Amino acid sequence: MKVPITWLREYVNVDISIPELAHRLTLAGLEVEEIHYVGLPVPEDEQNGQGEHRPETKITGFSWDPEKIVVGAVREVMPHPNADRLVLCRLDDGEEEHTVLTGAPNLFPYLEDDELDPPLKVAYAREGATIIDAYSESKETEFTSIRRKKIRGVESYSMACSEKELGISDEHEGVIILDGDAPIGMPLSDYMGDAVLDIAITPNIARAASVLGVAREVAAVTDADLKYPSLDVKAEGPSIEGQVQIEITDPELNPRFVLGLIRDVERVPSPYWVQRRLRLAGIRPIDSVVDATNYTMLEIGEPLHAFDFDVLQERAEGETPTIITRTAEPGETLTTLDDVKRELDEFTELVTDTAGPLSIAGVMGGAESEVGEGTEDILLEGAAWNFINIHKTANAQNLSSEASYRFERGVHPELAPQGVLRCLEWMQKWTGGTVAEGLMDEYPLPPDDPIVFLSAAEVKRWLGMELSLQEIKELLERLEFEVQIDEEQIRAKTPPHRLDIGEGVVGKADLLEEIARVYGYDKIPETHLADELPPQRGNPMLEVEERVRDILLGLGLREVVTYRITSPEAEARCYPPGAKPEEDTYVSLQNPITKDRTVMRKRLLASVLEIVENNYRVRQRIPLFEIGPEFHPRPKDDSLPEENAWLVIAITGPRTPQAWQGSDTEAVDFFDLKGIIEELFQRLHIGELGFEKSQREAYHPGKCARVLVGKREVGVFGEIHPLVSDQYEFPETPVIAAEFALEPLVDHVSKRYNVEPIPEQPPVLEDLAIVVGEEVPAVEVADLIRQTAGEILTEIRLFDVYRGAQIGENEKSLAYNLVYQHPERTLTDEEVRKIRESILYRLDKELDAHLRE
Amino acid sequence: MREELQKIKEKALQALEEVEDEEALEAWQVSHMGRNSPLMNVFKTLGDLPEEERPLVGRQANEVKGALQKALEKKEKVLHQTQIRLSLQEERIDVTLPGRPKISGNLHPTTRTLREIYRIFGDMGFQIYRSREVETDEMNFQMLNFPPHHPAREMQDTFFVDGERDRGENPLLLRTHTSPGQIHAMWEYSSTNPADPPPLRIIVPGMCYRYEQISARSEIQFNQVEGLAVGKEITFGDLKGTLSDFARRLFGQGVGTRFRADHFPFTEPSAEMDIECFLCEGEGCTVCKGTGWLEILGCGMVHPTVLENGGYDPERYTGFAFGMGPERITMLRHRIEDIRYFWANDLRFLEQF
Numbered sequence A: 001m002k003v004p005i006t007w008l009r010e011y012v013n014v015d016i017s018i019p020e021l022a023h024r025l026t027l028a029g030l031e032v033e034e035i036h037y038v039g040l041p042v043p044e045d046e047q048n049g050q051g052e053h054r055p056e057t058k059i060t061g062f063s064w065d066p067e068k069i070v071v072g073a074v075r076e077v078m079p080h081p082n083a084d085r086l087v088l089c090r091l092d093d094g095e096e097e098h099t100v101l102t103g104a105p106n107l108f109p110y111l112e113d114d115e116l117d118p119p120l121k122v123a124y125a126r127e128g129a130t131i132i133d134a135y136s137e138s139k140e141t142e143f144t145s146i147r148r149k150k151i152r153g154v155e156s157y158s159m160a161c162s163e164k165e166l167g168i169s170d171e172h173e174g175v176i177i178l179d180g181d182a183p184i185g186m187p188l189s190d191y192m193g194d195a196v197l198d199i200a201i202t203p204n205i206a207r208a209a210s211v212l213g214v215a216r217e218v219a220a221v222t223d224a225d226l227k228y229p230s231l232d233v234k235a236e237g238p239s240i241e242g243q244v245q246i247e248i249t250d251p252e253l254n255p256r257f258v259l260g261l262i263r264d265v266e267r268v269p270s271p272y273w274v275q276r277r278l279r280l281a282g283i284r285p286i287d288s289v290v291d292a293t294n295y296t297m298l299e300i301g302e303p304l305h306a307f308d309f310d311v312l313q314e315r316a317e318g319e320t321p322t323i324i325t326r327t328a329e330p331g332e333t334l335t336t337l338d339d340v341k342r343e344l345d346e347f348t349e350l351v352t353d354t355a356g357p358l359s360i361a362g363v364m365g366g367a368e369s370e371v372g373e374g375t376e377d378i379l380l381e382g383a384a385w386n387f388i389n390i391h392k393t394a395n396a397q398n399l400s401s402e403a404s405y406r407f408e409r410g411v412h413p414e415l416a417p418q419g420v421l422r423c424l425e426w427m428q429k430w431t432g433g434t435v436a437e438g439l440m441d442e443y444p445l446p447p448d449d450p451i452v453f454l455s456a457a458e459v460k461r462w463l464g465m466e467l468s469l470q471e472i473k474e475l476l477e478r479l480e481f482e483v484q485i486d487e488e489q490i491r492a493k494t495p496p497h498r499l500d501i502g503e504g505v506v507g508k509a510d511l512l513e514e515i516a517r518v519y520g521y522d523k524i525p526e527t528h529l530a531d532e533l534p535p536q537r538g539n540p541m542l543e544v545e546e547r548v549r550d551i552l553l554g555l556g557l558r559e560v561v562t563y564r565i566t567s568p569e570a571e572a573r574c575y576p577p578g579a580k581p582e583e584d585t586y587v588s589l590q591n592p593i594t595k596d597r598t599v600m601r602k603r604l605l606a607s608v609l610e611i612v613e614n615n616y617r618v619r620q621r622i623p624l625f626e627i628g629p630e631f632h633p634r635p636k637d638d639s640l641p642e643e644n645a646w647l648v649i650a651i652t653g654p655r656t657p658q659a660w661q662g663s664d665t666e667a668v669d670f671f672d673l674k675g676i677i678e679e680l681f682q683r684l685h686i687g688e689l690g691f692e693k694s695q696r697e698a699y700h701p702g703k704c705a706r707v708l709v710g711k712r713e714v715g716v717f718g719e720i721h722p723l724v725s726d727q728y729e730f731p732e733t734p735v736i737a738a739e740f741a742l743e744p745l746v747d748h749v750s751k752r753y754n755v756e757p758i759p760e761q762p763p764v765l766e767d768l769a770i771v772v773g774e775e776v777p778a779v780e781v782a783d784l785i786r787q788t789a790g791e792i793l794t795e796i797r798l799f800d801v802y803r804g805a806q807i808g809e810n811e812k813s814l815a816y817n818l819v820y821q822h823p824e825r826t827l828t829d830e831e832v833r834k835i836r837e838s839i840l841y842r843l844d845k846e847l848d849a850h851l852r853e
Numbered sequence B: 001m002r003e004e005l006q007k008i009k010e011k012a013l014q015a016l017e018e019v020e021d022e023e024a025l026e027a028w029q030v031s032h033m034g035r036n037s038p039l040m041n042v043f044k045t046l047g048d049l050p051e052e053e054r055p056l057v058g059r060q061a062n063e064v065k066g067a068l069q070k071a072l073e074k075k076e077k078v079l080h081q082t083q084i085r086l087s088l089q090e091e092r093i094d095v096t097l098p099g100r101p102k103i104s105g106n107l108h109p110t111t112r113t114l115r116e117i118y119r120i121f122g123d124m125g126f127q128i129y130r131s132r133e134v135e136t137d138e139m140n141f142q143m144l145n146f147p148p149h150h151p152a153r154e155m156q157d158t159f160f161v162d163g164e165r166d167r168g169e170n171p172l173l174l175r176t177h178t179s180p181g182q183i184h185a186m187w188e189y190s191s192t193n194p195a196d197p198p199p200l201r202i203i204v205p206g207m208c209y210r211y212e213q214i215s216a217r218s219e220i221q222f223n224q225v226e227g228l229a230v231g232k233e234i235t236f237g238d239l240k241g242t243l244s245d246f247a248r249r250l251f252g253q254g255v256g257t258r259f260r261a262d263h264f265p266f267t268e269p270s271a272e273m274d275i276e277c278f279l280c281e282g283e284g285c286t287v288c289k290g291t292g293w294l295e296i297l298g299c300g301m302v303h304p305t306v307l308e309n310g311g312y313d314p315e316r317y318t319g320f321a322f323g324m325g326p327e328r329i330t331m332l333r334h335r336i337e338d339i340r341y342f343w344a345n346d347l348r349f350l351e352q353f
Ligand SMILES: [Zn+2]
Pocket: B277, B278, B279, B280, B281, B282, B283, B284, B285, B286, B287, B288, B289, B290, B292, B293
């Protein structure tokens, strides 16, 4: 909502600076997004941010130098001696006469007149005045100052300005021609300097979507008086009674319908001040009839609709025209003002007559009954509509208008006759029409205007500050509530211009907001929570997630967070061709915004592999992990899907970064990731970790394992299948990945574990190299050693795997460091020898293994 | 004999003076203290001496041996130090060469910001509560005081989920804010004692979704942290105090806050909390759009209808709620100008945190 300050001042005295006003409004919920100066002096300190107080609001625009830009009077328009496209004006600036050159097409018609009487009033810029450079091609506003020069042999040193040159609008077709009453020589900034507040209107402050509505808020927050616009239009025509009838079908959808009539209008341009205000408010002036409806809507907040009354009479075929409001019938259509033939929904509320639809109620008029060139008699509609229905209709028709903007936020029915009367008055003034006596007013469903009770204790309970009933009363009265003090509480009746106050406890909250706003949010003291401390439950799942994150980043992995909306095609890439089940159901979006984001992901691995792909051109080493949900629809059911947290790790590239000291630039493999997993589980204190060879889509069939805790599978990892890698733009190095469902993992994390005492005796260290058949998994050798040695063996670490000439074919040698440690005493050589012998004996017997010679 | 021992000692010490390296020292040890050294010969011949001289000479010889040993050790130390000094002159490195790369991982920037938020609110007794991302219209809107077809829904463009059955006014959708967590949590807490529900202080972090064109300024998914405190003595003043404390801890103790009225269907009174722009210190810059203030979070007193929907009697309980965007906060703090960086996960971006 753009509000010119001069317009606002017609309804309320503003005795604070404009930036201060913007500040107060912003705090009160009418956020002033910008102050655009159009002529009025821009406060210096606001302009360059050097002031005492902060700027608070964005400031744009410029001021008109009162010495150099004034009201001028063109007394004669004369041809230029050397140029057809230019004319010379004899102009009086209140001090002396000047000859002013201009090419403005709107002055050419005056060439034929000798002496203009009355003279044409223009915005005259004297030599040296700063104006906007209307010819600049830059997007930014550029300024220029008027210099003396010769144009086609005639000296020029000043000019008559266009709206664009003064920053009023983009209009540059001609010079501004002011209303005749503009005082010659008056500084233009005094005559019509302005500043426009651009206010964001939230849905609850819809009542402020008008100049009067904003003025009411200004009055409340600055404790000033509101001046109401006049509503006594002088009716000179015969009464409207009997000339038209109204029928409301459903008062829920149409609580009030008001009609006024004006005849013999002349569609001339509106006065300049009206056009200027409309432009500043963002609406293009058309003519005095259309401008009057728009001007009134901006002024009062009631959208109005003008029908060509002659058309209605023709459609009535000799009968008295009857306006019927009803919802659309099946198959009904209407061609609207924008020349679109619209199919109407069964809930669309229409204004119709006996011949059919005239307009979509509250949204847009029909083309047929629109006021046009030849319109002489106007039937003016002001109505109230159900805001939800208007919203639904505007959405269904994909139509939004200044009217629907207001109606879908709620316009109080009391505004309907006010709007019609105010608009008739403007039409009468600007078009010279004759207003019919009286209004037709059907009002079947007046709103409740709730009465709300509120005590000082309740104000304290909600806002945390003490206000007396008297103070509460005064604050609410500033917003025109009718308030009485009723023993321990106030009784507040909602003023008849707002629909946002509820009943009962909701109404109390509504009033509390108004009290806080008008009192000033900034003045409510800050306090610390004094309420009882609630149960401190923690969040075990999140705590484990965060531990996993910490451990993994300690292991050199970087966390990523990816899109959770993906596409089946994107997920198919992490399966070898043909491996993905064809009938795969997803949590899919009804209204995706792009083709590549249509469903909720079902496999986090696919998301992380995409990130590997996106990074391979910029980094060789890519160590990533993500913790996030996978979304699985519940089969044959439309209830809420499962959302389970997963952990995915993906690594690729050289083990260590290349460095001048030399580095391990071999590519990471299965065992790098296995090491990460082992360390992760160890740090989480999950016991009984096991690995088993496995085969899973996405993974290399020979380099894949499942991860077990006890007998339960908690995850899978391995080298990504080469056929899967082919479907991504991956680096040359293999990508190794792991997937863990987090919830089962959480079950295994030990909250409590014991710390072993550090033994005082030295350990006995021993190395054993065992030669065993290739088919025997290494884990079996280690398990057997562990089993045989028992608790005395505190550590076993495989430090070498050898295959080659020194041992048999199809054999491998596994070399282990063993650490023996008795908890209480020093082990003797004899004891260690015995253990070794029994290890070797069992290895030989059970795995056909022997000590490497 | 005594004189001879004195001579042996003097000669040996004199010879030690001239020793200059470890090799010479070894030779010296052999010739003056070794098996065939004059000193050792004295010991060997002790038995030949008359009985009464033996103890005296023996003692003297031991004294000489002790003295030589001491001198030897001293010389060893000197030589050792000299050697180190010499080697130091040769062992030189170019300290400007880069260090061996050590790589630790790091957290996604959103996680980092979330953790800071968790910590600050955790200190004030707020528990972390999480709830689902695919929701019903009822939980995402209706329970939060957005009736069907209400214009207030316009502010939250929604992704709806396809279903086989028409769910009427209660379709499935991707939550547009973490506010449904308010209802879930209130239900969970109030069900423990419906007649007199316990107070509640939670924050609800999580991913939210909006039907918006992806651009530098807007994303289809973003995180939000919702906060909710409900109890019998919770006021708008507490809301201001708690959130200002939060802002001071997150952005610095000196940072100013302001609360201005705003509108959310599920709170009333509603407010927007701004903090002083820390980029221009309030002077006005492009980030704060010339206002000197940065919008950080929306907040308000929980709407009575929402309290009631959650099982808390609005005549006895009050509460406040707030919501903020960790990505937005991260962007402001690190002057990130493109929100798409967050989910693109370019390592060149992630490595900077
Ligand atoms: Zn700034």
